[in-house]
Each structure stands twice: as structure tokens, then as C-alpha cells.
Amino acid sequence: EVQLVQSGAEVKKPGESLKISCKGSGYSFTSYWIGWVRQMPGKGLEWMGIIYPGDSDTRYSPSFQGQVTISADKSISTAYLQWSSLKASDTAVYYCARRGGSSDYWTHWGQGTLVTVSS
Amino acid sequence: EIVLTQSPGTLSLSPGERATLSCRASQSVSSFLAWYQQKPGQAPRLLIYGSSSRATGIPDKFSGSGSGTDFTLTISRLEPEDFAVYYCQQYAKSRQTFGGGTKVEIK
Numbered sequence: 001e002v003q004l005v006q007s008g009a010e011v012k013k014p015g016e017s018l019k020i021s022c023k024g025s026g027y028s029f030t031s032y033w034i035g036w037v038r039q040m041p042g043k044g045l046e047w048m049g050i051i052y053p054g055d056s057d058t059r060y061s062p063s064f065q066g067q068v069t070i071s072a073d074k075s076i077s078t079a080y081l082q083w084s085s086l087k088a089s090d091t092a093v094y095y096c097a098r099r100g101g102s103s104d105y106w107t108h109w110g111q112g113t114l115v116t117v118s119s
Numbered sequence: 120e121i122v123l124t125q126s127p128g129t130l131s132l133s134p135g136e137r138a139t140l141s142c143r144a145s146q147s148v149s150s151f152l153a154w155y156q157q158k159p160g161q162a163p164r165l166l167i168y169g170s171s172s173r174a175t176g177i178p179d180k181f182s183g184s185g186s187g188t189d190f191t192l193t194i195s196r197l198e199p200e201d202f203a204v205y206y207c208q209q210y211a212k213s214r215q216t217f218g219g220g221t222k223v224e225i226k
Contacts, residue, residue, distance in 0.1 A: 037163075045155075045163065045206055045217040061214060062120075095162055104210035105153040107174060109162035 002026040004034075004096050004110035011116045012086050019082035020113045022096030029077035030054035033099040035106060036070060036081050040092045050099070051079060086117045121145055121209050123218035131226040138194040140221045142207035147187045151211035154183055154192045157220075158203045166205075167192065197223070 007021040022034065035050040049060040053072040060070070072079040079096055094113050097106035122145040132138055142152065150170040155163040165174040167183035170190060180195045194201055202225050207218040 044220045045157075045208075047215050047217065059213065097163075100165075100168065103151065103168070104213075104215050105165060105168040105208065106155075106163075107165050109164070112162055 002098065002108045004098060004108055006094075006096060006110040006113045009114040009116070011118070013119055014088055014117055015085050016117075017082070017084050018086055018115065019080050020094060020115065022079045022081075022110050024077045024079070024098065027098075030074050032101075033104075034072065034079040035097050035099065035104075036068075036079075037095045037097060037106075038064075038092045039095065039112075045095075048081070048094075050104075053077075053079065086115075088117050088119075090115060091117050120214060121148060121212055121216050123207050123209055123216055125205075125207060125218035125221045127221060128219075129222045129224060131224050132197055133226045134197050134199060136197050138192075138197055138201070138223055140192040140194075140205055140223070142185075142190040142192070142218050144188045144190075144209055148209040148211035150186050151209055152183075152185070152190050153208045153210065154181075155206045155208065156201075156203050157206065163206065194223075199225075 003025045005023045033050045036048040038046045048064040049070045051058045051070045053074045069082045096110040098108040100107040124143045126141045152170045154167040157163045171183045182193045204220045204222045206220045
């Protein structure tokens with residue numbers, strides 16, 4: 001069974017750094033793109049970027065380029081999303097998701113990580 | 120960027136009724152369109168990809184149609200578990216985008 005298990009909720013202050021994780025299991029982690037999606041409180045879904053764990057090829061939505069860093073450690077089947085300096089506007093639920101195959105639709109999703117940034 | 124506009128914003132229906140949700144793209148996405156269902160506190164779930172192909176395990180009460188710029192998700196007979204928010208997503212371009220969502224609520 002394909003599973004994506006994300007790290008737990010975080011409460012941070014503005015300016016702090018953060019790295020959240022997404023561990024894949026039940027499939028070949030290096031063979032499928034992993035994406036990250038933001039959902040701000042009460043709002044819709046926004047695609048942030050994707051990574052191919054096999055070779056760490058990474059692509060970002062222009063809206064998030066330079067704001068976050070996506071990485072992966074294939075040795076432990078885990079993808080990451082990190083911030084160097086959080087803002088209150090980063091408060092959201094962040095989902096990781098696995099691509100279905102050769103196209104960018106998302107067949108499997110993590111449970112989401114709530115990030116709260118507040119002074 | 121391709122903008123997806125979903126309508127209506129909210130659909131109020133009774134169990135057993137048919138739901139018809141619309142997604143319109145600002146430019147052609149061919150058939151590179153997916154639909155997701157999201158319930159409160161849960162991650163989205165893929166329902167439809169390629170405009171009309173049901174994802175694994177999705178019942179046939181869900182159907183998708185359309186190509187180019189106009190797409191429809193139909194739920195043939197609403198059951199209590201179908202009341203949720205539905206999002207469309209285009210993946211025709213490397214910069215994929217989601218629509219704003221349609222909430223299907225109990226009337």
C-alpha cells in the first residue's frame with residue numbers, strides 16, 4: 001500500500017526556520033515525482049513545486065520560487081519542504097502528494113502538516 | 120498562467136439528487152484535467168484524471184467530461200458522504216493550477 005506520512009504540526013515565530021517532511025512507503029520512492037501543495041486557512045489548493053527523488057530534479061511554481069526549498073533524501077525515502085525565514089502568511093496546511101505516473105495529477109496524498117507562524 | 124474558474128461556488132442539493140459542477144480554463148488544456156474531493160480536515164482525494172478517467176477505487180457515480188476549456192464533474196446520485204469541496208486541476212502546462220473549488224452542501 002502506497003503511503004505518504006508527513007511530520008507533525010509546527011508552531012513557529014516569524015523569522016524562524018523550519019523543515020517539514022514526507023516519508024514515502026509501499027512503492028519505489030525514487031521512481032515517482034513528489035509535489036507540495038499549500039492550503040491556507042479556509043482557502044483552496046496551491047501547487048508549490050515538485051521533486052524527482054531519483055535525481056533530485058526540482059521545479060518550483062513561480063509564486064514560491066525563492067520562498068521555499070524542496071529536497072529529498074532517497075536513502076530514507078523522505079521529501080522535505082523548508083523555509084529559512086517564516087512569515088505569518090506562511091500559516092497553512094502543507095500537503096505532499098505523489099504523482100500518478102507520467103502526468104502531473106496526484107494519486108496519493110500525505111495527511112497534511114499544519115504550520116502556524118505567530119509572534 | 121492558466122486560470123481555472125469553478126462554478127457555482129456553492130451547490131445546495133439534497134441526497135439522491137444529481138450534482139453538476141463546472142470548471143472553465145482560461146486557455147485550452149486539452150484533456151489534462153483532474154478532479155479532487157476534499158472533506159473537512161482531510162487531504163484531497165483524486166476522483167478523475169484525463170478529464171474522464173476514474174481513479175482507482177472511485178465509484179461510477181462520479182463521471183467527468185469535457186476537453187479544451189470546458190469541463191464537467193457529475194455526481195449521479197448524491198449520498199451523504201459526497202457532501203464536500205471539489206477542486207479541478209489542470210496539468211497541461213508545467214505550471215499546474217487548481218480551481219477555486221465548489222462546495223457541495225446539504226440543502
